[in-house]
Amino acid sequence: MSFALSAPDLARALIGATLHVRGCTGIITETEAYTPDDPASHSFPGPTKRNASMFGPPGHAYVYRSYGIHWCLNVVGLPGHAVLIRALEPLDGIAAMIHRRGRAAPLTTGPGMLAQALGITGSDDGRPFGTAEFHLVLGPPTEIVIGPRIGITKAADWLRRYGKKGSKHLSRPFPSSV
DNA sequence: ACTCTGATGTACT
DNA sequence: GTACATCAGAGTA
Numbered sequence A: 001m002s003f004a005l006s007a008p009d010l011a012r013a014l015i016g017a018t019l020h021v022r023g024c025t026g027i028i029t030e031t032e033a034y035t036p037d038d039p040a041s042h043s044f045p046g047p048t049k050r051n052a053s054m055f056g057p058p059g060h061a062y063v064y065r066s067y068g069i070h071w072c073l074n075v076v077g078l079p080g081h082a083v084l085i086r087a088l089e090p091l092d093g094i095a096a097m098i099h100r101r102g103r104a105a106p107l108t109t110g111p112g113m114l115a116q117a118l119g120i121t122g123s124d125d126g127r128p129f130g131t132a133e134f135h136l137v138l139g140p141p142t143e144i145v146i147g148p149r150i151g152i153t154k155a156a157d158w159l160r161r162y163g164k165k166g167s168k169h170l171s172r173p174f175p176s177s178v
Numbered sequence B: 001a002c003t004c005t006g007a008t009g010t011a012c013t
Numbered sequence C: 001g002t003a004c005a006t007c008a009g010a011g012t013a
Helices: A007-014 A094-101 A111-118
Strands: A018-021 A024-034 A061-066 A070-076 A082-092 A134-137 A144-147 A161-164
Touching: A007 A024, A007 A082, A018 A082, A024 A094, A024 A111, A061 A111, A070 A111, A082 A094, A082 A111, A094 A111
Parallel strands: none
Antiparallel strands: A018 A024, A018 A134, A024 A082, A024 A161, A061 A070, A070 A082, A144 A161
């Protein structure tokens, strides 16, 4: 697939896709889009050391540390565009996920949990998607629900959170989903 | 069910 | 010094 998309386009395309990370796999159920003109985006101030991979080639990972504790995984699109992977439906490697999480549930319903379950750390920052151990496979067309993003204060009303309609594997319900 | 708070790396004022 | 794309645990009800 081509990753050279705007963050909102890429965020919609990734809903229903399967993420493979070193033997663990899951279906992406929730994403958020961050564009360079978005005050809440790490790319908004321009390139820095931390966000360098956000301005690198499309189809690579941008991994950053959140609140000093967690790692969060993004897929880079066009320069300065990235999509935060917020939740997964676990498929394979669940035993490894439980081991890394230290509990049976919840495993992957939040960006920090998801990165921990899959063993993603800062060493994955800048890694290209497309190798046997680290890649994405698009799923069939999926019904998508849209809502405001979570956990931000700037541009909090922008409707740039995307979810797989009806999924049980979301960090939080969507306002419109019933 | 809910609210509050601690943990703590990196970037910014 | 302060803010932050978060989570888990403790407390209240």
